[in-house]
Amino acid sequence: MIEVLLDNKNGNVWDITHLVTDLTWATSRTGKPASLDITFVRGGLYEERSFEFNNGDIIRFRKDDMNVFYGYVFSIDRGMDESVKLKAYDQVRYLLSNDYYRFADVTAAQIIQRIAEDNQLKVGRLDDTGYRIPKMLEEDKKLLDIICKAIDLTLISTKRIYVFYDDFGELSLRSVDDMRVDFALGEQSLLYDYQYSRSIDxxxxxxxxxxxxxxxxxxxxxxxxxxxxxxxxxxxxxxxxSVDEQLNQAQISEMLNQLIQLKNREQKTLRVDALGDIRLRAGCVVPILIEELDINQTFLVDQCSHKIEGENHTMTLELRVI
Structure with a gap:
């Protein structure tokens, strides 16, 4: 059961669930905001005459009593028929603008907090990574790229993966250890197609x-x-x-060792098509069981797309080995 609400900021919150004909929710682990694409039929039997929609309106999407997406309309497309398409993004969309920042001796969470405050964005749970970045100087860089760089530097130094995303209207930073799901995908469980690749490219x-x-x-x-x-x-x-001139030889040697361990291996990726489970999004860790490929291990979800058409709910996941 889905619920789609539209708040056009004039005091009305419209339940447009019964108007929606199809919906796609897409998430990416790095570099992109989550998006929600919906198609609905304007002029439907139950639509009120005062119903209106505009760019900047708030859209909330829930499924099976779970909060899924909270974002803002960025485009509206319509033609001669009654069909209307809306595309919305979450708060991360506002981090695609460029700016200048200088940081010293800060954690990734502190960088996110500072950027969010400067851009009037809401913040939720931000895990303390335990690693303080010695120095970052970013000139004319996308705010999201600055945050991703801080997370990458944390990964190199700690070997721990953190996921930055908008959690239903609040920017969050979490360890993938806290994003493991308690079910598996396999040939006998939800999965109906896959594509597996190994690359050094x-x-x-x-x-x-x-x-x-x-x-x-x-x-x-x-x-x-x-x-x-x-x-x-x-x-x-x-x-x-190139590395910071303030780093000593021991720190550089440690960075060398960590980089060669992280990068000196084949990149294994797996794309699967499966029946939808709304608990999965980019950043989650999920066990995959495919006997034909002799795969029985956990994968990190790099990208995830859920498509709902009527009663049909499917999903496509792009995965990588942790």
């Missing part, structure tokens, strides 16, 4: 090269970690990064 590196500049002495130090066996197998795949 993106995000795989067997040689890490870090450069540290000393401006006072006008010198540059180079630090390298590599896997010679994998270089012989795949060819040399190098990741080059």
């Amino acid at each position: 993106k995000e795989t590196y067997n040689r890490i090269k870090l450069s540290q500049e000393n401006k006072e002495e006008n010198t540059k130090k180079i630090y390298i970690a590599q896997d010679s066996a994998n270089i012989a197998r795949w060819g040399q795949l190098q990741l080059y990064k």
Whole structure:
């Protein structure tokens, strides 16, 4: 059972559930706001004459008594027929503008809190990662990219994955350990199609090269970690990064070790089509069982799209090995 409410900020909250013909809710673990696309029939039998809708209106979507999506209308499309299409995004959409920030000795949660306050966005649960970023200077960068960079730096230093998302109207940062679901997807459970790939084409590196500049002495130090066996197998795949000159040798060595562990492996991805379960969204961790591929392990949901048409609810998940 779904519920779709539209608040046009004039004192009325409209229940348009009975007008909706199809709905798609899509989430991404990084780099994008969640979106809600709905199609409804204007002029329906139960529609009140005073019903109206505009960009900026608030849309709330619930399913099976669960809060799913809280966002704002960003586009309205209609033609000669009575069909109307609305696209809404959650608060993360407001983080796609560019700005300048300088941070020192802060956690990812503190960065999110500061940016949210500056942009009048609501904040909910923000987990303390326990890692303080020494320095970040971001000029003319998307606010969301700044937050994602802070989370990436935290991953490199702690090997712990955190997910940033809008939780029904509140910006949240959570460890994936708290986003594990208590059910599995498999050939005997919801899943009806899949596509599995193993790649070294993106995000795989067997040689890490870090450069540290000393401006006072006008010198540059180079630090390298590599896997010679994998270089012989795949060819040399190098990741080059410049690092802060304030870091000491022990910190740089630790960064090298963490990067080579994270990047020196095949990237395994799995796309599955399954019957819908609204508890799944990007950032969740879900067990996958596919006997034909000898897969029996947990995957991280990178992208998730739920489609509801009448009584039919399906979902497509793009997954990666943790």
